Amino acid sequence: MNWKLFIARRIYQTKEKEGDRNVSKPAVRIAMVGIAIGLAVMILSVAVVVGFKHEVRDKVIGLGADILVTSLxxxxxxxxxxxxxxxxxxxxxxxxxxxxxxxxxxxxxxxxxxxxxxxxxxxxxxxxxxxxxxxxxxxxxxxxxxxxxxxxxxxxxxxxxxxxxxxxxxxxxxxxxxxxxxxxxxxxxxxxxxxxxxxxxxxxxxxxxxxxxxxxxxxxxxxxxxxxxxxxxxxxxxxxxxxxxxxxxxxxxxxxxCYYAQTIEEVYPQIFAWLDLLDINVWVILVLMVGVAGFTMISGLLIIILERTNMIGVLKALGADNTAIRKVFLSFAVFLIRKGMLWGNVIALTCCAVQYFFRPVRLDPAVYYIDAVPIELNLWIWLLLNAGTLVVSVLMLVGPSYLISRIHPARSIRFE
Structure with a gap:
């Protein structure tokens, strides 16, 4: 058995006992909430923007066509x-x-x-x-x-x-x-x-x-x-x-x-330029949410490392090197990220389903051209968001995990 994964799983599955005063549990919960909220907001943002762009585009095309052939x-x-x-x-x-x-x-x-x-x-x-x-x-x-x-x-x-x-x-x-x-x-x-x-x-x-x-x-x-x-x-x-x-x-x-052909985007450039600007908003939201989720995970990991200083010292005394111990805590972080992502997907998909079938969030059609917030969830985009969140979150934790190399076995075993 992979002992690093075994220890990471034991740390993850350790339940808080009554009377314990450790601070890692609240930090872990906050980190998972950050991941869940961040991923949920990203999925919802992309689903709404993609749906909105396609709804407005299809409406503009429905009123005319994809290409117009007129006189020059x-x-x-x-x-x-x-x-x-x-x-x-x-x-x-x-x-x-x-x-x-x-x-x-x-x-x-x-x-x-x-x-x-x-x-x-x-x-x-x-x-x-x-x-x-x-x-x-x-x-x-x-x-x-x-x-x-x-x-x-x-x-x-x-x-x-x-x-x-x-x-x-x-x-x-x-x-x-x-x-x-x-x-x-x-x-x-x-x-x-x-x-x-x-x-x-x-x-x-x-x-x-x-x-x-x-x-x-x-x-x-x-x-x-x-x-x-x-x-x-x-x-x-x-x-x-x-x-x-x-x-x-x-x-x-x-x-x-004399004949001349032009696309619908050339006929209504202002509308399609406005739709293209929505992509910038999505990228801003994605960067902010990944940043929030990543920094909450960093703070949670640092707290866990400090609280487990005694265990790190014992593992080093038993012959474990810094790389192996870092893998223990990074594996533990992956468990937390995975659970946070699970809840984030549950929240996002539930909100998407409610809006798609019941349309509770309405819009002013005079301003937005549609009467309700549209939802369009693409499978590949959803998979990419999940994979990207996992990879970026883990990569953001690699740097803080090097704190383990600065912990000395002799002093850490006596650490209170």
Whole structure:
């Protein structure tokens, strides 16, 4: 049997007797609590940040797409310069590496007026190939009509924000107005009400069929505002966009429009830059928590070494060298770290499960774009956090363990 591991286990399993006045037990408990709290906070922080980034990213992509193909002459407004988005272009883009789905869209800015209120809006037209999964997930009332590019349905999806502001419900008529050379009006019926909690979208967008928007824009047959492309792997977003850009390089449509592709991160740089900043917060939390856990373990180990000075002297007198005795106390520290990590995982996983299934911690969607704290726990990240905590904590104890080499057998045996 490994005698060093045997002694470490005996020290770890020694129970405090009534009347004992040793100070190592409270120090050990504090060290284990530090490890448990530190690891729990790290797991929760990473789970929340990863979940938050993915929730917001998926919402931004759901409102648009991973990649947008528009006219190169597009201005910074919703009144875009059209390009031809015919079946041949859609088919060619759909066959490119990394492309999952291609869909057309068009937009038209306008205004809703009621008897006592008005609201600026952007009317977005979508075709029959449009992926409505995101819309179904956020539909509050009503239904999503079967929008096409051949027939004007005169039906529209309205955000809950606009519906509450104007006091409209499913089935109500909306009078919308669009200004170009003259004022054009359209009466639309509210087919459904959605809510994404993304204020820049909910405050503006109404969704209708592509044909209605094309007619309002007076575009030629086949012209659209742009093409939205979903990719198979988001990690290869830039690579896929590179393929599309190279294939569209210097390509123009029959009306002279020049194509240009950009990723969703280029369209909304401020949002994705904000999400990237969250990674810095996570690293700060990880460093602080590892530091707190490590220093509590250092203080606990030093106290235990001082309290076990007599035992260290006896072991040295029996022929044990400093390295062997250090291994005894480092093995003992590993037992403490392991127990603290066990409780830390129990605490963190319990909190994650409660938040994931019951969502007790809520958020203001007007600020954070989501209504509850999201949780996404990746298995590999969880394993890495546990392994990293164990390794870093043990490495931080190697230096303090050299205190053993300064203890002399003759004086330590008589140490009180």
């Amino acid at each position: 002459d597009v201005v910074q407004s919703y009144q875009v310069t059209p390009v031809v988005g015919d079946d041949s272009l859609i088919s060619a883009l759909g066959k490119m590496p990394g492309v999952k789905h291609v869909q057309r869209y068009a937009t038209k800015p306008g205004m809703i007026m009621t008897s006592d209120n008005f609201q600026g809006i952007v009317l977005k037209g979508i075709g029959q190939e449009y992926d409505t999964t995101f819309l179904h997930r956020h539909l509050q009332e009503g239904h999503i009509p079967a929008f096409t590019d051949s027939v004007s349905s005169n039906q529209v999806l309205v955000s809950k924000t606009i519906a509450d502001r104007l006091g409209v419900r499913v089935g109500d008529k909306l009078y919308t107005y669009y200004l170009e050379n003259n004022i054009r009006a359209r009466r639309l019926t509210v087919a459904g009400i959605y809510q994404t909690n993304f204020s820049s979208y909910d405050d503006l967008f109404l969704l209708t069929d592509l044909r209605t928007v094309e007619r309002l824009n007076n575009w030629e047959p086949g012209q659209v505002g742009g093409l939205e492309i979903q990719v198979t792997d988001y990690d290869l977003l830039d690579e896929t966009n590179g393929y599309i850009l190279s294939s569209l390089d210097k390509k123009t449509d029959k009306y002279g429009g």
